[in-house]
Amino acid sequence: MAHNSDAPWDDFDPTAYFSHNYHTLRDDDRLILGLVRDFFVSVGPSRPVRGIDVGTGPNLYPALSMLPWCQEITLVEHSTQNVAWLEKEVAHGYAPTWDPFWTVLTSRAPYRSIGDPRGRLASAARVQKGNLFGLPAGEWEMGTMFFVACSISGHHGEFEEAVNRFLGALRPGAPFAMAYMENSKGYEVSGLKFPAVEVGMPEVRRCLETRTTDLQISRVSSESLRPGYTGMMVALGRAAER
Numbered sequence: 076m077a078h079n080s081d082a083p084w085d086d087f088d089p090t091a092y093f094s095h096n097y098h099t100l101r102d103d104d105r106l107i108l109g110l111v112r113d114f115f116v117s118v119g120p121s122r123p124v125r126g127i128d129v130g131t132g133p134n135l136y137p138a139l140s141m142l143p144w145c146q147e148i149t150l151v152e153h154s155t156q157n158v159a160w161l162e163k164e165v166a167h168g169y170a171p172t173w174d175p176f177w178t179v180l181t182s183r184a185p186y187r188s189i190g191d192p193r194g195r196l197a198s199a200a201r202v203q204k205g206n207l208f209g210l211p212a213g214e215w216e217m218g219t220m221f222f223v224a225c226s227i228s229g230h231h232g233e234f235e236e237a238v239n240r241f242l243g244a245l246r247p248g249a250p251f252a253m254a255y256m257e258n259s260k261g262y263e264v265s266g267l268k269f270p271a272v273e274v275g276m277p278e279v280r281r282c283l284e285t286r287t288t289d290l291q292i293s294r295v296s297s298e299s300l301r302p303g304y305t306g307m308m309v310a311l312g313r314a315a316e317r
């Protein structure tokens with residue numbers, strides 16, 4: 076069973092992962108994006124804040140979901156190839172592939188009032204090569220972490236530590252969204268195997284309930300992405316006082 080540091084993150088193929096996961100907007104991502112949008116619209120900070128997306132990989136939609144509230148969004152990524160992919164994708168105006176994702180967000184006013192989301196993301200995003208297990212505590216006022224805690228290690232202890240590090244990096248009261256694969260048995264990208272932990276709603280709830288407030292966890296049906304998982308889950312809430 077692989078630990079996080081055993082997996083070949085620097086050989087992660089961002090182009091293959093992006094094509095397989097995000098080339099078209101699937102129904103599961105549309106549902107997740109709608110839940111996150113409505114939550115952030117209901118609790119979004121009233122002044123510009125600093126946000127963080129952890130383990131961004133080749134996925135811009137978590138960062139896009141925070142755009143109306145964030146003057147700065149740190150994208151923390153461990154893999155050299157994913158860092159290079161993100162720097163290029165963000166700086167030069169993201170691909171039209173992300174437009175349907177942005178369109179889901181623009182059904183609510185704070186998103187609709189952003190006329191140039193490409194330019195806004197390019198100026199707000201700071202791509203940072205880093206390790207979530209070394210994140211500083213209490214720095215960020217809004218955060219997202221999608222398909223990371225469940226999908227970077229085969230060990231439950233590291234799943235819990237990843238969630239705790241993410242929540243610990245947020246200031247008390249900061250709104251967050253996290254997405255998880257349900258009962259994932261691991262995944263392949265360009266023939267390379269990456270680890271996962273098999274978690275369901277009870278494990279996610281247990282891990283989050285004492286460290287958050289306003290917690291809502293939803294299950295989203297999803298079968299079409301790949302074999303070896305039973306669905307997706309999204310957790311929304313605020314970081315609790317420590």
Ligand SMILES: C[S@@+](CC[C@H](N)C(=O)[O-])C[C@H]1O[C@@H](n2cnc3c(N)ncnc32)[C@H](O)[C@@H]1O
Pocket residue numbers: 079084087096129130131132133134151152153154157205206207208220221222223226227
């Ligand atoms: C399954 S991918 C998820 C990518 C993306 N967030 C998404 O929603 O599709 C897991 C991501 O976590 C990154 N990662 C793995 N270990 C990490 C660590 N210790 N710190 C930060 N990121 C890490 C990987 O490089 C990869 O981009």
